[in-house]
Amino acid sequence: MPANLTPEYLKAEKWFREATTTDEKVLALERMLAVMPKHKGTDHLKADLRRKLSKLKEVATQKKGGKHVDIFHVPRSGAGQIVLLGTPNCGKSSIVAGLTNAKINVADFPFATSAPVPGMVTFEDVQIQLVDMPPITADYSAPGQVGTYRNCDLIAIVIDLSADVQEQLDICLDFLESKNLLVDAETPALDEHGNVLAKRAFCICTKSDIAKPGALETLKKSCKYPFEFVEVSNQTGVGLEELPAKFFSLLGIIRIYAKPPGKPADMTDPFTLPVGSTVMDMATAIHRQLAEKLRFARIWGIGVYDGQNAQRNHVLNDKDIIELHFN
Numbered sequence: 001m002p003a004n005l006t007p008e009y010l011k012a013e014k015w016f017r018e019a020t021t022t023d024e025k026v027l028a029l030e031r032m033l034a035v036m037p038k039h040k041g042t043d044h045l046k047a048d049l050r051r052k053l054s055k056l057k058e059v060a061t062q063k064k065g066g067k068h069v070d071i072f073h074v075p076r077s078g079a080g081q082i083v084l085l086g087t088p089n090c091g092k093s094s095i096v097a098g099l100t101n102a103k104i105n106v107a108d109f110p111f112a113t114s115a116p117v118p119g120m121v122t123f124e125d126v127q128i129q130l131v132d133m134p135p136i137t138a139d140y141s142a143p144g145q146v147g148t149y150r151n152c153d154l155i156a157i158v159i160d161l162s163a164d165v166q167e168q169l170d171i172c173l174d175f176l177e178s179k180n181l182l183v184d185a186e187t188p189a190l191d192e193h194g195n196v197l198a199k200r201a202f203c204i205c206t207k208s209d210i211a212k213p214g215a216l217e218t219l220k221k222s223c224k225y226p227f228e229f230v231e232v233s234n235q236t237g238v239g240l241e242e243l244p245a246k247f248f249s250l251l252g253i254i255r256i257y258a259k260p261p262g263k264p265a266d267m268t269d270p271f272t273l274p275v276g277s278t279v280m281d282m283a284t285a286i287h288r289q290l291a292e293k294l295r296f297a298r299i300w301g302i303g304v305y306d307g308q309n310a311q312r313n314h315v316l317n318d319k320d321i322i323e324l325h326f327n
C-alpha cells in the first residue's frame with residue numbers, strides 16, 4: 001500500500017468495497033482515481049485501478065438489458081421522488097404512514113423496514129412520491145441501498161429530536177458524503193460524463209412532542225450544510241400537514257396547465273416542469289416532435305396580461321395556463 005493516501009481516498013475506497021452494483025463500483029473507482037495523491041509511489045496503484053475500471057465498464061456494457069431485479073430500484077411516479085434517510089426508529093415509517101396510503105410497518109424496533117416502500121403524497125393537484133427506507137447505522141447500510149438515493153430527486157434526512165441529534169446527523173452525512181451524494185465545497189460531484197451525482201437534501205426533525213430541550217437549535221448549529229429544517233410530530237400531527245407544500249417547493253417544480261385553442265384549460269392534471277422552464281420546454285414536454293413546429297403561445301398567469309403572446313424563451317411561473325399554437 002503506497003504511503004500518503006488521504007482520508008478522501010480511503011473514503012472512496014470504502015465506498016468501492018461496499019458497492020454492490022457495477023455502476024456504483026465504477027463511480028467509486030473514478031472517485032478513487034480523482035482524489036489519489038499524485039506522486040511516484042501511487043503509479044502502480046493508479047495503473048491497477050485503471051485496469052479494474054476498464055474491466056468493470058466492459059461488464060457494465062455487457063450487462064445492460066439483462067433481467068436483474070433490484071429491490072432498491074423504485075420506479076418513479078408523480079411529479080418528484082423524495083427518499084427518506086435516517087437511523088433506526090427516527091420516525092421515517094411514521095412520516096410515510098401519516099402522509100400516504102402506503103402499507104407501512106411502524107414499529108418500535110430497529111430494522112422494521114427492510115426494503116423501500118413508496119407512497120404518494122398529495123399537494124393540491126400534484127402527486128409526490130415519498131419513499132420509506134431501511135435505516136442506516138454508523139457501520140451498516142443494506143447492500144444496494146445507495147441506489148435508491150442515487151436515483152431520487154430529493155433526500156429527506158430524518159432526525160429524531162428526542163435522541164442524540166449530533167450522532168444521527170454525523171451518521172447520515174457520513175453516508176451521503178462517502179458516496180458522493182452531497183455536493184461539498186471542493187469537489188463538483190459529477191461523473192466523467194458530467195452527470196450530477198449529488199442530490200439536494202433537507203431535514204425532517206421528528207418527535208417534536210418529546211424533543212430534548214434545544215435539540216433543534218443544536219442540530220442547526222452543528223450542520224455545515226445550508227439545509228432547511230422542518231419540525232414535526234408524528235404523534236400529535238403538528239407540522240405534518242405543512243410537509244406536502246414543503247416537498248413541492250423543495251423539489252423545485254412548477255405546474256403548467258395546457259389549454260387547447262378555443263377550449264377551456266384542463267385544470268385537473270397539470271404538467272410539472274423544473275423551475276425556470278420556458279414555453280419551449282412546455283411544448284417539448286407535450287410533444288417532442290411537435291415542439292419544433294411551435295408558432296406562438298398565449299399565456300394566462302403571473303406577470304402577463306391575460307392571453308398575452310409569449311416567446312419561446314419566456315420563463316413560466318407556477319400555475320400558468322398556456323395555449324400553444326403549432327404550424
Ligand SMILES: Nc1nc2c(ncn2[C@@H]2O[C@H](COP(=O)(O)OP(=O)(O)O)[C@@H](O)[C@H]2O)c(=O)[nH]1
Nearest residue numbers: 089090091092093094106107108207233234235
Ligand atoms: N412521540 C413520538 N413518537 C414517534 C414519533 N414518530 C415516530 N414515533 C415512534 O417511534 C417509533 C419508531 O417509529 P418508526 O416510524 O417505525 O421509525 P423508523 O424506524 O424510522 O421507520 C415508533 O414507536 C413510533 O410510534 C413522533 O413524532 N413522536
Ligand SMILES: [Mg+2]
Nearest residue numbers: 092093112113
Ligand atoms: Mg421504518
